[in-house]
Structure formats: C-alpha cells, structure tokens
Amino acid sequence: MMRLNIGTIGNVVVRYRLLVMLAAVAVFGGWTLDDFLTLTTLQSILDRAAVVGFLALGLTPILIAGQIDLSIGSIMSLAAYATIALQPDLGNVPAAFIGLGVGILAGVVNALAVVVFKVTSLVATLATLLIGASLALLISNGQPASSADPLFGLFLTDNFLAILTPRSVLFIGAALLMFVWLKGTPSGRNLYAVGSSMPAAISAGINVNGYIAGVFVLSGFCAGAAGVIQALSSATGSPIAGSVLLIPAITAVVIGGTRLEGGRGSSLATLGGVVALGALTTLSEYNGVPSYTQAVYTGLILILLITLDRIAGGDEGKTTRTLRSAAVAKQTQQGGTS
Amino acid sequence: MVQDVDHGIALQMSAISKSFPGVKALDGVNLTVRKGEVHAIVGENGAGKSTLMKILAGFYHPDRGSIEVMGTPIGVMNPREARDLGIGMIYQELNLVPDLTVAENISLGAMPRRGPFVDYRSLAANAKAVLKELDADIDVGTRVGNLSLSQQQLVEIAKVVSRNPSIVVFDEPTSSLGDKETRILFNVIKRMRESGIAILYISHRLQEVMEIGDRVTVLRDGSNIETRDVAGITPDEMVRLMVGRDLTEMFPKLDLSIGDPVLSVTSLGRAHQFEDITLDVRAGEIVGLAGLVGSGRTEVARAIFGLDPAESGEIRVRGKAVRIRSPREGVSAGIALVPEDRKREGIVPDLPVRENFTLPLIGRITRFFLILAGRERATVQAFADRLNLNPPRIERPMGTFSGGNQQKVVLGKWLLAKPEVLILDEPTRGVDVGAKADIHRIIGEFAESGGAVLMISSELSELLAVCDRIFVLHEGSMVAEIPRQSATEESVMRAATGQVYA
Numbered sequence: 001m002m003r004l005n006i007g008t009i010g011n012v013v014v015r016y017r018l019l020v021m022l023a024a025v026a027v028f029g030g031w032t033l034d035d036f037l038t039l040t041t042l043q044s045i046l047d048r049a050a051v052v053g054f055l056a057l058g059l060t061p062i063l064i065a066g067q068i069d070l071s072i073g074s075i076m077s078l079a080a081y082a083t084i085a086l087q088p089d090l091g092n093v094p095a096a097f098i099g100l101g102v103g104i105l106a107g108v109v110n111a112l113a114v115v116v117f118k119v120t121s122l123v124a125t126l127a128t129l130l131i132g133a134s135l136a137l138l139i140s141n142g143q144p145a146s147s148a149d150p151l152f153g154l155f156l157t158d159n160f161l162a163i164l165t166p167r168s169v170l171f172i173g174a175a176l177l178m179f180v181w182l183k184g185t186p187s188g189r190n191l192y193a194v195g196s197s198m199p200a201a202i203s204a205g206i207n208v209n210g211y212i213a214g215v216f217v218l219s220g221f222c223a224g225a226a227g228v229i230q231a232l233s234s235a236t237g238s239p240i241a242g243s244v245l246l247i248p249a250i251t252a253v254v255i256g257g258t259r260l261e262g263g264r265g266s267s268l269a270t271l272g273g274v275v276a277l278g279a280l281t282t283l284s285e286y287n288g289v290p291s292y293t294q295a296v297y298t299g300l301i302l303i304l305l306i307t308l309d310r311i312a313g314g315d316e317g318k319t320t321r322t323l324r325s326a327a328v329a330k331q332t333q334q335g336g337t338s
Numbered sequence: 339m340v341q342d343v344d345h346g347i348a349l350q351m352s353a354i355s356k357s358f359p360g361v362k363a364l365d366g367v368n369l370t371v372r373k374g375e376v377h378a379i380v381g382e383n384g385a386g387k388s389t390l391m392k393i394l395a396g397f398y399h400p401d402r403g404s405i406e407v408m409g410t411p412i413g414v415m416n417p418r419e420a421r422d423l424g425i426g427m428i429y430q431e432l433n434l435v436p437d438l439t440v441a442e443n444i445s446l447g448a449m450p451r452r453g454p455f456v457d458y459r460s461l462a463a464n465a466k467a468v469l470k471e472l473d474a475d476i477d478v479g480t481r482v483g484n485l486s487l488s489q490q491q492l493v494e495i496a497k498v499v500s501r502n503p504s505i506v507v508f509d510e511p512t513s514s515l516g517d518k519e520t521r522i523l524f525n526v527i528k529r530m531r532e533s534g535i536a537i538l539y540i541s542h543r544l545q546e547v548m549e550i551g552d553r554v555t556v557l558r559d560g561s562n563i564e565t566r567d568v569a570g571i572t573p574d575e576m577v578r579l580m581v582g583r584d585l586t587e588m589f590p591k592l593d594l595s596i597g598d599p600v601l602s603v604t605s606l607g608r609a610h611q612f613e614d615i616t617l618d619v620r621a622g623e624i625v626g627l628a629g630l631v632g633s634g635r636t637e638v639a640r641a642i643f644g645l646d647p648a649e650s651g652e653i654r655v656r657g658k659a660v661r662i663r664s665p666r667e668g669v670s671a672g673i674a675l676v677p678e679d680r681k682r683e684g685i686v687p688d689l690p691v692r693e694n695f696t697l698p699l700i701g702r703i704t705r706f707f708l709i710l711a712g713r714e715r716a717t718v719q720a721f722a723d724r725l726n727l728n729p730p731r732i733e734r735p736m737g738t739f740s741g742g743n744q745q746k747v748v749l750g751k752w753l754l755a756k757p758e759v760l761i762l763d764e765p766t767r768g769v770d771v772g773a774k775a776d777i778h779r780i781i782g783e784f785a786e787s788g789g790a791v792l793m794i795s796s797e798l799s800e801l802l803a804v805c806d807r808i809f810v811l812h813e814g815s816m817v818a819e820i821p822r823q824s825a826t827e828e829s830v831m832r833a834a835t836g837q838v839y840a
Contacts, residue, residue: 184708186700193697196688203645203683204697204751205669263688 010308017257017305018272025279033286039162041282046168047157049278051230053171053271055242055249056256057178058222060270061215063253064182066195066262067114067121069216072223072249074132075106076242079227081136084237085145092152096228103224104217106132111213121216129246136239145237153232167229171271174222178267191215196263251298252277255305347409348373348536349394349505354403356389363389364400365560371505376527376537378547378568381557381580382770387540390557391507394538395427396420408504426498426506430513430768432490434497436483441465443482444497468496471533472526488519495526499535506530507538512546513768516631516796524550542770543797544573556580577771596806597621599657600790601673601759603642606651611637612814615651619759619790624781626801627794628830629811635794636678638811639761642792643675644668655758669698672758676748676765678794680741684748687737691727692718694736694747699755717754725750726776742773749780760784762793766800778804798827812836 013020029036055072062069083099090098106128113124147153156167164172182188193201194211201208223242231237256273258265277298284294349371356364364386371377381387392398394405396417405412407423415423434443441462442449450460465478474492476485482493491511498506508527512520527550531537541547547554551568556579563579599618606615612634619625629635641648644662653660653671660671668675677683686694695718696703703714718732725746727739736744745765752760762781766774781804785791795801801808808825810818810833818833 180708186704186707186709189693189700189709190697192689193686193693197682197686199679199683200686201697202665203675203677205665206697207664207666263686 010311014257014305014308017255018269018276021255021276021301022279025276025283029283029286036283036286041286043159043163043165043168045275045278045282046163046172047165048282049274050165050167050171051226052245052248052252052278053274054174054222054226054229055245056252056270056274057171057174057267058219058226059249059253060178060258060265060267061182061191062121062219063258063260064191064195064262064265065212065215066198067212067215068125068260069110069121069219070125070246071106071110071128071132072219072226073242073244073246074129074136075103075220075223076227076230076245077136077239078106078132078139079103079224080231080241081140081145081227081237081239083228083231084147084235085140088148092149096232099228099231100221100224103220103222103227105220106223107217107220110220111216114216115209115213133240133243140237140239142239144239147231147235147237150235153235156229156233167233170225170229171274174225175267175271182267187211192263194262248277251302254302257309346373347371348407349538350406351390351394352404352406354390354393354400354405356393356398356400363560364393366403367557367560367562369555369562370565371536371538373504373536374531374534375552376531376539376550378539378541378551378554379557380541380544380547380554380576382772385557385580385770386560387557388509389560391427391509391538391540394420394425394505394507396425421501424502424504426501426503428491428494428498428506428508428511430510432487432494434482434490434494436481438482439479440469440476440482440485440493440496441478443493444468444478444500446497448501464500465496468500472496472499472529474522474526488515488522491515491519491523492526499530503535505536505538507540509540510542510768511539512541512543518630520546542768544576545799547576548573558582580770581772594622594786596623597788600655601642601792602654602657604652604654606638606641606648606653608637608641608646608649611646612641612811615811615816617792617809617816617819619792621788621790622785623806624785624791624793624804626805626808627792627811628798628801628808629834631796632813633811633834634814635811636763637814639675639763639792639794640677642668642759643673643761645675645677669755669757673761674698674752674755674757674759675761676745676752676763678763678767680745680748680767685736685744688735691722691732691734691736691739691747695721695732695751695754697751699751721750721754722747725780740770740773742769742777745769745777746773746780749777753780753784757789759790759792762791764795765793766795766797798830801825801830802827810834 026037055076058072059069079099079102082102083096086095086098110125110128113119113128114121157165160166160169182191190201190206191211193204193206194208198208227241230241252273253270254260254273255277256266256269258269280298281294347370349369351367351369354364354367367386367390369390379387379390389398393400396415396419399414407425412423435446438446441464444465445461450457450464462478469476469478472492472495474496476489476492482490485493511523515523527537539547539551548568553565554568554571554576555565556563556576558580597620599620601619603615603617607613615638617625627635627638637646640646642653642662644665644667647663653662655671655673660667662668662671662673681687686697692715696714700709703710703717715732722730722732727746728743736747739747749765765781766777769777781791781793793801793805802825806822808820808830809816810820810830812834813836817836820829820833
C-alpha cells in the first residue's frame with residue numbers, strides 16, 4: 001500500500017514536474033520577495049533562457065536518437081567568436097551567417113566521426129569538445145572580440161509584448177517548430193524508432209545512419225545559433241562563451257523528461273525544462289544565493305526526478321532487454337560462422 | 339513412468355491465486371511435482387504459466403494459496419530466498435556475463451576465496467566438476483561471449499546445477515536451439531532427472547513435451563485443467579485441453595492457383611555463409627527454406643532483404659533485376675522480412691502498436707509532410723482487428739504484448755506496406771497455438787492475394803503442412819528442392835543433414 005502511494009504521488013509529480021517546479025518557484029519567490037511575481041521577472045526568465053535553450057533544443061533530437069553531443073558548448077564558443085571577429089571584414093549580417101555555418105560544419109564533423117568512422121558519440125564529441133575549445137582559444141589568442149557596432153544586436157533583448165524579447169521569441173518558435181517536426185512528420189516519428197530500437201529501425205528499412213548524421217548536424221546548427229544570439233546580444237565574441245553551458249543544457253533536457261537512453265522526449269518538454277531551470281536561477285539570484293549553491297539543489301532535483309520516474313514505473317525491463325539482445329546477437333553471429 | 343529414484347514430492351503448490359489490476363492471472367492452481375520427474379507445463383500464452391513460475395521464483399507473491407518445497411511450507415519469499423531453497427530457473431534469455439570466463443560465470447555470486455582473493459584453482463575445479471556431471475565438453479577458461487548459444491545455455495544450466503537445486507524450471511529452453519543442440523539439452527535434462535532433481539519444463543513444442551516429459555499439466559485461463567502422464571496423452575489431446583476446443587486442422591492449407599515467378603534468386607553468395615543459392619517463389623506460392631541451425635538459411639533470407647547483402651549473384655523481382663544492398667532497397671524492391679529475432683529486430687518495444695504498425699510506410703500516410711493521425715489510427719485499428727490483436731489496444735506499448743501478438747503486428751506492418759515478396763524467418767517461434775493459427779491464416783491470405791512467401795522454420799511439421807515446395811540448405815549450399823507431394827520429415831531431414839537426397 002505504502003509503495004502504491006509513493007508511486008501515485010511520484011507519477012503526478014513526474015508528469016507535471018515542470019508545473020510543480022514553476023509553482024514552487026512562484027510561491028517561494030512571492031513569499032520571500034515583494035516584486036518577484038511580475039511580468040518583468042517572467043520576461044527576464046524567458047529572455048535568459050534563449051541561449052541555453054537553443055543548446056538544449058539541439059540536444060533533444062540527439063538524445064531521442066540515443067546519442068549524446070558533448071561538443072555543443074565548444075561549437076557555441078567558436079560560432080560566437082566568429083560572429084563578432086568577422087564583423088569588420090564581412091559586415092554584421094554575413095558574419096552572423098558564418099557563425100551559423102561554423103555550427104553546421106562542426107555538426108558535420110561530429111556526424112562523420114559517429115556515422116562514417118563509427119566512433120561512439122560519447123567519445124567522438126568528447127574529442128570535438130576538446131578540439132573546439134582549444135581552437136577557439138588559439139584563434140582568438142584567448143581574447144574576446146568586441147563588436148565595432150555594439151548597437152547592432154541590441155534589439156535581440158528588447159521588450160516585445162511585455163513578456164517576450166526577440167530572442168526568446170526565436171527560441172520558443174524553434175521549440176514549437178521542432179515539436180511539429182518530431183510529433184507530426186514521418187521523419188520525426190522514425191527518429192524515435194531509431195533511438196528506441198536501432199535494429200528494428202534498420203529492419204524496417206529506415207536509413208538509420210542518415211538520421212544520426214542529421215541530428216548531429218542539427219545539433220551543431222543549434223549550437224551555432226546559440227553562439228550567434230549570445231554574441232550579438234552581448235556585442236562580444238568570447239572564445240569561452242559556451243564552455244560552461246553544456247551541463248546546464250543537458251540538465252534542462254533531462255529535467256524536461258527526455259530520456260538519456262533514447263527513444264523518448266519532446267522539444268516542448270525541453271522548453272519547459274529550460275524555463276523551469278531559468279526560473280530557479282532567477283529566483284536564486286534575486287535572493288542573493290550564490291551560483292555554486294544553486295548547483296547543489298539543481299543536482300538534487302535531478303536525482304529526485306529520475307528516482308520518481310523509476311518509481312512511477314518508467315524503466316523496468318530495460319536491463320533484461322539488453323541481455324536478451326546480447327544473447328541473440330551472439331546466436332545470429334554464430335549461425336553465420338558455423 | 340519414472341524409474342528407480344525417490345518418488346517423494348519435491349514441490350507442492352496448492353490453490354494458488356494471483357490477480358493483477360484488471361486480470362485474474364491464476365485462479366486456484368494446484369501443482370504437484372515429484373523428485374526425479376520432468377513435469378511439463380503447457381498452455382496458450384496468457385494461460386498463467388509465467389505467473390506461476392514467477393511465484394515459484396519469488397518474483398511475485400500469491401494472493402492466496404500455499405507452497406511446500408521438499409515438505410516444508412514456504413512463506414513469503416524473495417528471489418534470493420527462492421534460490422537458497424534450491425529453486426533454479428533457466429530462462430529463454432540467458433543471464434551470463436559475456437566478458438567473464440565459463441568458470442567465473444558458473445560461480446558468479448559465490449566465488450571461492452582464499453583470503454581476500456579469488457581462489458582460481460578451486461574456481462576452475464568446481465566448474466569442471468559441474469560440467470562433467472552434465473557431460474558437457476566446454477573449456478572452463480573460455481570467455482562466455484565466445485561460446486555458441488547452445489554452449490552458453492549449458493553454462494547457464496551448470497550455473498544453476500552448481501548450487502545443488504532440488505527443483506529446476508526450464509522456460510522455453512529450446513526456442514533458439516536447432517535439433518542437434520536440443521538433443522544435447524535433452525541428454526542434460528535426463529541426467530538431472532536421474533540425479534533426483536524435479537524438473538519443470540515449459541514449452542510450446544508439444545513434440546518435445548512428448549519426448550522429454552513424464553507428466554504434463556495443462557493450464558488454461560489461469561486454471562489448471564488437467565495433469566496427466568505423458569504416456570497416455572497425444573499432442574492433439576493436449577491442444578484440445580489447452581484451447582478448450584478442437585483444432586481440427588492446425589495448419590489449414592489453401593489450394594491456390596500458382597502464378598508467375600515473383601522472386602528469382604540466381605547464384606547468390608556471401609563469403610563464409612552461403613554460395614550458389616538459386617531459388618524462385620511464384621505468385622500465390624508458399625516456399626519453405628529448411629536446414630539445420632547454421633546451414634545458412636537465415637543468412638540467405640537476410641541477404642535477399644538487404645540486411646547482410648549478398649556479394650555475388652542476382653535477385654529479380656517480377657523478372658526485373660534489382661540491386662539490394664540495404665533493407666531500404668529491399669523494401670523499395672517490394673520485399674519484406676519478418677526477422678528471426680522478433681524482440682530485437684521486429685518490434686520497437688517502447689513505441690505503441692500503432693507506430694510499430696506504420697513504421698515502414700508512415701511516409702505514405704501524410705499530407706504536406708504531416709502525418710494524418712486520424713487516418714493512421716483508423717487504418718491500424720481496422721488491421722489490428724483483422725489480425726485478432728489481443729488486447730486490441732493500439733496505443734499500448736508494443737513491449738507489453740505477448741510474443742504471439744507482437745508477431746502479428748510485425749506481420750501486419752509488412753502486409754500493410756503491400757510487398758510482393760514476404761520472407762518469414764521462424765514466424766511462429768515461441769508463439770502459442772491460437773496465435774499460430776492466426777499467423778498461418780494471415781500468411782495464407784497474403785498468398786491468396788497473389789503474394790509470394792518464403793518461409794523458414796525449425797519446425798519441420800509446420801513447413802510440411804504450409805509449403806508448396808521446400809528448398810533444403812546444408813552448410814551454405816542448396817542440396818535439395820522437394821515438391822509438396824514428396825516432402826516428408828524424413829526426406830527433408832536427410833537432405834538437411836547432408837545425406838544425398840534421392
């Protein structure tokens with residue numbers, strides 16, 4: 001009986017995790033601060049969510065496909081630096097497009113490593129994380145580039161309809177677009193099959209390698225977009241702009257409910273995860289809580305959510321399936337040689 | 339009947355009942371197992387076999403009823419306590435660590451020690467002793483991952499036997515074994531029986547039950563229908579008890595008019611697997627591909643579909659030469675494959691039935707790149723009903739369905755995609771009789787509509803009943819083509835074992 005109760009409560013908390021978090025933030029914020037529950041606070045939360053939000057959005061299809069991309073922070077740094085450093089030579093707009101191109105190019109490199117050279121995505125993107133981070137520092141000599149035209153990107157953080165800013169509109173729009181792609185189109189549907197059971201997807205005639213390559217390129221593009229937006233709105237191209245954002249991005253995706261093991265997830269969940277995490281950060285800052293303390297409770301929330309997810313009955317049978325496939329893979333292989 | 343061993347009662351399960359939300363899985367089941375007997379348990383999927391065994395293994399607790407092991411009443415127990423009581427389980431899925439050696443796997447969890455270190459000498463000695471007892475010739479220092487499936491299963495059995503169990507449960511142990519491996523397994527089971535171990539043997543293969551079983555208990559809808567001596571029962575009677583009705587014809591064969599060749603394969607080859615394979619399948623025809631495990635039959639099927647593409651030879655579909663180097667090209671050439679390994683390659687367990695169904699053809703149910711959800715649901719629901727999907731819930735995750743129903747969906751998804759050629763690799767393995775009849779009906783209907791079927795099965799009786807012609811493979815070569823009229827179990831087996839077919 002006891003177990004059933006925890007399971008039921010867990011189920012509710014897990015399903016409405018983001019609302020629960022946001023409600024908790026609102027209640028606590030309203031209780032501790034006089035001016036917390038205002039539209040300005042909401043606008044600030046959404047605005048600040050945009051950059052890490054693009055990283056998290058790019059990561060979402062990656063995780064659904066059962067892959068990981070650790071290099072997004074480094075890609076973002078490279079893109080951010082390129083966006084500003086190339087402004088004097090190319091002009092503001094072309095430089096921004098180069099920033100996006102850098103992201104796509106880095107995504108292509110990741111895709112090649114994973115699909116063509118068959119390096120596990122964890123290792124491949126660990127390598128490109130290191131390479132990208134050093135490259136950014138080498139090219140820039142470790143110095144951030146400042147924009148000669150600092151007013152150009154300022155509009156990105158302007159007020160828009162009281163609670164939005166242009167860059168948060170971009171982020172929310174991208175999340176909605178991705179939602180339609182993932183849930184509404186055949187290729188989105190196939191991506192879930194790829195992440196859930198690659199052998200079954202191959203047997204159904206799905207071009208699995210194509211999908212995996214595609215999500216890496218998309219992830220690179222999104223990291224590039226994060227870099228461009230961050231650089232333009234701050235008028236600075238920092239070669240370490242993205243280096244601290246990888247972990248918050250992964251955290252936001254997982255809090256949203258996308259599964260690290262593949263096959264489950266949603267871009268709206270990621271949108272919610274980013275906003276919930278952003279709200280928590282904003283609340284902490286308003287209360288003067290140091291950022292290293294925030295990391296402690298972010299970690300605790302993560303463990304709590306995953307534990308509740310298990311109790312609520314998500315992941316049973318995962319291990320047995322792996323063992324079974326291993327046994328049968330052996331059998332297929334043996335049938336061929338004997 | 340059993341010979342000269344102690345006939346005492348090893349296990350007594352009385353009036354066991356177990357309900358899950360919405361389902362009464364077991365309803366007052368009684369089961370008595372003697373020492374030194376092989377007690378078979380048969381029943382359709384969902385009859386309660388697995389639940390009963392999971393109670394015995396300590397995974398579930400019965401709502402009502404009592405269990406006595408070797409005369410001692412057992413209260414609530416967990417899996418570890420069940421193991422300590424001498425109850426050993428051997429599942430379809432093996433539970434071995436591929437990177438450890440045979441000896442380490444056998445003693446896993448109970449490593450002999452010398453001080454803080456593993457005592458490798460007695461570790462090896464223990465393993466050798468157990469394997470000798472089972473008459474299994476396996477080097478105890480080999481990595482388990484390097485063994486064949488059949489050898490791995492022997493290691494699994496050795497692991498259980500090394501704990502001196504009094505009761506051992508075999509759950510569908512032969513479902514992935516060939517005839518030769520099955521022989522070896524049966525010899526091991528006989529040895530265990532002689533040493534007084536009570537054996538519970540669960541299988542869908544009634545011939546095996548006839549061969550290895552001493553007594554058989556039939557379960558149906560969570561109740562035990564009857565326990566009989568195997569000596570006094572026929573497979574037909576067992577089926578009747580299992581389904582509660584007569585299945586006059588287990589494999590109804592439709593007489594169809596055979597048309598032009600749909601699939602023609604010429605001199606197909608793939609290094610170290612098969613060579614010079616030539617075969618054809620005509621419209622409305624069901625052609626069997628027989629052979630022992632390792633004969634290359636699965637490899638030929640996978641090559642035709644493009645999973646492991648052929649390196650030489652030619653494939654024609656309706657007379658047109660096609661290049662097939664990936665399943666994608668196989669699908670677009672009009673070929674569909676129901677793979678041998680249903681759980682790994684056939685289904686996506688986490689996705690709902692609906693999405694599994696439309697996996698190969700979702701691109702056709704769209705408008706402006708968007709999936710037409712309503713049409714998808716209607717199409718799938720109609721098809722699921724035609725296939726007798728049970729329960730008919732197309733939004734439930736595929737992994738929650740029984741094997742037979744999963745297989746119906748795998749078949750159904752390809753039929754929905756309307757292929758020219760349907761290749762079936764062990765389509766009824768591990769499937770209960772009711773679902774088996776449904777699957778045969780579906781295959782028959784596909785042939786009736788002019789489709790060509792190429793079917794692999796380890797069950798010769800199934801091939802003989804269903805197929806118009808049978809091709810036989812032996813060690814990667816085609817050794818015989820036997821028409822329906824002259825195909826017998828003997829003629830096929832002789833060809834499959836490499837004796838010249840006359």
